[in-house]
Amino acid sequence: MAEQMTGAQMVIQALVDQAVEHVFGYPGGAVLPIYDELFQQDKLRHILVRHEQGAVHAAEGYARSTGKVGCVLVTSGPGATNAVTGLTDALMDSTPLVCITGQVPTHLIGNDAFQECDTVGITRPCTKHNYLVKNVDDLARVLHEAFYVAANGRPGPVVVDIPKDVQFAKGFYSGPRNVQHKTYRPKLKGDLEKIKAAVALMAGAKRPVIYSGGGVVNSGSEASHLLRELVKLTGFPITSTLMGLGAFPAANPQWLGMLGMHGTYEANMAMHDCDVMVCIGARFDDRITGRVDAFSPGSKRVHVDIDASSINKNVKVDIGIVGDCGHVLEDMIRLWRASSVETDKPALAAWWQQIDKWRGRKSLAYRNSSEVIKPQYAIERLYALTRDRDVYITTEVGQHQMWAAQFFKFEEPHRWMTSGGLGTMGYGLPAAVGVQLAHPNALVIDIAGEASVLMTMQEMSTAVQYRLPIKIFIINNQYMGMVRQWQELLHGGRYSESYSEALPDFVKLAEAYHCVGIRCAKPDELDAAIRKMLAVDRPVIFDCVVDPTENCFPMIPAGRAHNEMLLGDAAQDLEAAITEEGKVMV
Amino acid sequence: MLMKNPATERHTLSVLVDNEPGVLARVIGLFSGRGYNIDSLTVSETEHEKQLSRITIVTTGTPMVIEQIKNQLERLVPVHRVIDVTVGGKSIERELAMVKVRGTGERRVEALRLSDAFRARVIDATTESFVFELTGKSDKIDQFVGLMLPLGLVEVSRTGIVAITRGPEAM
Ligand SMILES: Cc1ncc(C[n+]2csc(CCOP(=O)(O)OP(=O)(O)O)c2C)c(N)n1
Ligand SMILES: [Mg+2]
Numbered sequence: 171m172a173e174q175m176t177g178a179q180m181v182i183q184a185l186v187d188q189a190v191e192h193v194f195g196y197p198g199g200a201v202l203p204i205y206d207e208l209f210q211q212d213k214l215r216h217i218l219v220r221h222e223q224g225a226v227h228a229a230e231g232y233a234r235s236t237g238k239v240g241c242v243l244v245t246s247g248p249g250a251t252n253a254v255t256g257l258t259d260a261l262m263d264s265t266p267l268v269c270i271t272g273q274v275p276t277h278l279i280g281n282d283a284f285q286e287c288d289t290v291g292i293t294r295p296c297t298k299h300n301y302l303v304k305n306v307d308d309l310a311r312v313l314h315e316a317f318y319v320a321a322n323g324r325p326g327p328v329v330v331d332i333p334k335d336v337q338f339a340k341g342f343y344s345g346p347r348n349v350q351h352k353t354y355r356p357k358l359k360g361d362l363e364k365i366k367a368a369v370a371l372m373a374g375a376k377r378p379v380i381y382s383g384g385g386v387v388n389s390g391s392e393a394s395h396l397l398r399e400l401v402k403l404t405g406f407p408i409t410s411t412l413m414g415l416g417a418f419p420a421a422n423p424q425w426l427g428m429l430g431m432h433g434t435y436e437a438n439m440a441m442h443d444c445d446v447m448v449c450i451g452a453r454f455d456d457r458i459t460g461r462v463d464a465f466s467p468g469s470k471r472v473h474v475d476i477d478a479s480s481i482n483k484n485v486k487v488d489i490g491i492v493g494d495c496g497h498v499l500e501d502m503i504r505l506w507r508a509s510s511v512e513t514d515k516p517a518l519a520a521w522w523q524q525i526d527k528w529r530g531r532k533s534l535a536y537r538n539s540s541e542v543i544k545p546q547y548a549i550e551r552l553y554a555l556t557r558d559r560d561v562y563i564t565t566e567v568g569q570h571q572m573w574a575a576q577f578f579k580f581e582e583p584h585r586w587m588t589s590g591g592l593g594t595m596g597y598g599l600p601a602a603v604g605v606q607l608a609h610p611n612a613l614v615i616d617i618a619g620e621a622s623v624l625m626t627m628q629e630m631s632t633a634v635q636y637r638l639p640i641k642i643f644i645i646n647n648q649y650m651g652m653v654r655q656w657q658e659l660l661h662g663g664r665y666s667e668s669y670s671e672a673l674p675d676f677v678k679l680a681e682a683y684h685c686v687g688i689r690c691a692k693p694d695e696l697d698a699a700i701r702k703m704l705a706v707d708r709p710v711i712f713d714c715v716v717d718p719t720e721n722c723f724p725m726i727p728a729g730r731a732h733n734e735m736l737l738g739d740a741a742q743d744l745e746a747a748i749t750e751e752g753k754v755m756v
Numbered sequence: 757m758l759m760k761n762p763a764t765e766r767h768t769l770s771v772l773v774d775n776e777p778g779v780l781a782r783v784i785g786l787f788s789g790r791g792y793n794i795d796s797l798t799v800s801e802t803e804h805e806k807q808l809s810r811i812t813i814v815t816t817g818t819p820m821v822i823e824q825i826k827n828q829l830e831r832l833v834p835v836h837r838v839i840d841v842t843v844g845g846k847s848i849e850r851e852l853a854m855v856k857v858r859g860t861g862e863r864r865v866e867a868l869r870l871s872d873a874f875r876a877r878v879i880d881a882t883t884e885s886f887v888f889e890l891t892g893k894s895d896k897i898d899q900f901v902g903l904m905l906p907l908g909l910v911e912v913s914r915t916g917i918v919a920i921t922r923g924p925e926a927m
Binding site for chain 2: 319324354478482483
């Protein structure tokens with residue numbers, strides 16, 4: 171029997187019924203009734219952030235490291251607008267979130283009331299779906315629907331905007347079991363005929379490559395297992411996008427490393443020269459394809475994606491399979507086994523030989539130094555010294571992010587949280603807060619840039635308040651390094667506004683936040699300093715002072731094709747490598 | 757995306773949606789946000805009990821863009837179905853126009869004579885003006901409006917295109 175309660179009580183009840191344990195939020199006038207209910211219960215834990223953007227990124231970190239829906243609670247007006255960057259980030263990276271926003275009372279909507287903004291209007295293009303609930307009797311249904319929509323199909327953020335009078339109003343609550351969306355039923359199973367055709371195409375391949383992405387991670391751990399099985403079964407090489415790292419173990423010999431703008435030479439060359447490409451849960455984004463009209467010119471392509479609109483969006487494919495990666499992989503493997511495929515062994519052997527030649531270029535090689543810490547070395551050491559730990563990595567955005575992707579090796583999914591699609595500086599620190607809450611005993615490290623980390627630095631306060639021992643490992647090159655690199659390559663070395671002027675003393679800043687600060691600037695002191703950081707059971711800001719001039723290679727310059735990569739030692743004639751057209755690309 | 761300008765095509769899409777607040781904004785926002793064209797747009801509730809509305813959109817784009825538009829529309833949570841009524845060439849498309857013409861003497865007589873030839877109805881008249889109502893394909897309406905221009909055309913109001921497929925099946 172349904173019971174009567176206030177809208178604010180329904181919010182709490184719905185979150186509890188949806189098995190939410192942590193809500194990341196920030197109070198304000200338009201959500202006070204909900205905060206009052208939060209105060210009077212102990213099933214839900216509210217995590218008070220220091221800025222609403224931080225709440226959303228923390229919820230993203232929570233969601234991406236657990237596979238659950240992350241939950242956010244913010245007030246109307248500035249609370250909602252501050253959340254917009256995080257929501258857009260979650261949309262671009264297909265992260266399931268439910269964000270509850272307070273709204274001015276219904277009778278004031280449209281009156282330019284205090285702290286009113288058109289939240290559903292503003293968030294319509296940056297959410298998967300959103301709702302304004304004007305009637306308390308719709309509230310329970312909408313909240314449960316929001317969780318369903320966020321988690322099913324291609325995951326994404328959902329906003330539920332609740333006017334204050336609806337939070338006070340009484341109505342009937344119904345649990346999640348009685349709620350199903352009227353029509354939204356994403357297709358999980360792929361078309362079997364198409365999967366058969368894909369298997370036949372793969373069986374005849376001479377130069378195949380599997381290219382996987384964040385969709386495999388989103389699909390759940392089972393999909394990652396199945397991906398491994400398919401790779402083993404076929405003997406094909408595999409690469410992945412930034413978002414897909416960890417779905418396939420980096421230690422496996424069939425792993426080519428990440429592909430794309432800063433991917434490995436072997437991964438990009440394999441993509442360029444392959445005859446059959448199998449894309450699973452990735453979306454041919456421009457960071458992956460490089461110049462589209464020169465993208466993998468000789469290949470037949472299979473694309474598996476739960477979102478039909480990803481198929482044939484940027485790149486034409488021969489077989490488009492709409493379905494959940496896990497389900498499609500399962501069918502693929504079953505059909506591959508059932509048809510007892512004979513692959514073209516000599517051709518595959520020749521292909522692997524070619525790949526080994528590309529690997530021989532050692533595209534990630536860098537010149538180390540005994541004077542100054544090279545950023546790549548710093549991440550290599552961080553990786554080496556944390557190998558025996560249960561480790562989760564988040565990042566900010568820039569060169570350090572790419573070096574982290576290149577030099578930190580992941581063996582499992584859900585261990586790597588980075589802002590891929592939107593490229594949001596300031597993501598990593600609050601994301602680490604969310605990850606640490608979900609995994610209290612794990613080692614959570616934000617590999618950061620000194621510029622990015624200042625965008626959401628205030629969340630250190632959150633980490634300290636909740637005793638979350640996150641480690642902020644700042645690759646401090648005193649530049650917005652990625653901007654500086656582009657200015658060096660594309661704008662004649664005119665470093666317009668990319669120098670990190672007047673930086674705070676990060677060690678003192680750590681102390682000001684009541685956490686631990688460590689600085690290291692010498693390669694031979696690095697190991698000891700990292701060990702010291704790992705030994706501290708409190709939040710740490712680690713200021714790793716690195717070579718300010720190092721560039722991130724390999725690199726496919728904007729407007730170039732995969733086989734036109736710049737390698738580190740080709741750095742002399744960079745100017746010549748970039749076309750005029752390429753300059754307008756971002 | 758970089759493509760060697762394949763020819764663009766004109767397609768009429770019927771979109772069946774939940775008649776809920778914001779659904780039209782969602783559809784229009786999709787078109788403006790992704791840079792798609794809207795040549796014509798009509799919307800009205802069609803099944804009151806089920807709270808369903810039907811949006812008819814005429815758009816132009818390369819075949820790849822048209823496919824994208826359909827997929828992107830289908831991805832919206834309140835969208836039930838998207839039918840490309842142009843595919844298969846089995847669609848009927850109509851538009852309604854109201855055309856106000858002002859004039860006296862010969863020009864007035866000529867306007868009335870032409871309206872008759874186009875099977876337009878006179879729905880308002882004064883001694884110096886007519887309002888004609890005309891339904892038909894868009895090009896027929898274009899043609900009629902063109903003919904009225906030298907005869908004292910004052911104003912045109914058009915509904916935009918509505919469409920349905922031929923034969924017994926529903927969308
Ligand atoms: C919010 C935001 N603003 C601007 C940018 C553009 N941008 C990309 S990388 C970068 C520099 C980042 O500097 P830092 O955090 O020091 O990282 P580094 O590249 O030096 O490793 C900037 C400004 C961005 N990605 N996000
Ligand atoms: Mg920097």
